[in-house]
Amino acid sequence: QSVLTQPPSASGTPGQWVILSCSGNTSNIGRNTVTWYQKLAGTAPKLLIDNHNQRPSGVPDRISASKSGTSASLAISGLQSEDEAEYYCASWDASLRTVVFGGGTKLTVL
């Protein structure tokens, strides 16, 4: 059971807009920044959104993130087949004094 809660799966068709959610509490998302990672099968995770809510070089601007209270979300517009991957949120937890990951959302492009 992950400290941050993500739906296990999501799907969309090419060109659609999808939102992936990440729910935490006042010890983590409620007081700390959220980062997002993309993981393709058999490859290393890749940073999508950093601590400052910025996209590293090479991440398209159709990917964005937001946070409200104890929840965060990742939005992907103009869905493409290359977006099919697992997406993870992460935040520092002040009570646990560790970084906590969500369980990941597997995004399928239909």
Place this chain on the structure above:
Amino acid sequence: EVQLLESGGDLVQPGGSLRLSCAASGFTFSNYAMIWVRQAPGKGLEWLSSISDSGGITYYIPSVRGRFTISRDNSKNTLYLYLNSLRAEDTAVYYCAKSPSGTESKPESWGQGTLVTVSS
């Protein structure tokens, strides 16, 4: 370009030990905190431990505290993870990652991982 190359993964019996290494290049290693994350088969990412740039501050998740030890040698640009009292549930791909700062514990850049299998 940041490069992180993990090594040391192996098949080990329950109760055994391993030392994982992560050779870093392409950045000033001593300026950045470093992190270990793992992914068990069919499971999600699990943050394990971090160490500050100087090595003076370390964090661990409860399930590995006392069994795993993170350390670094800034003269060799190398990060280590010592794994003791290994259990079947420690079977995973172990990733080394670079922090964006000297103290931040969330990963920025990742290595390709090294596989640890705990089985008799």
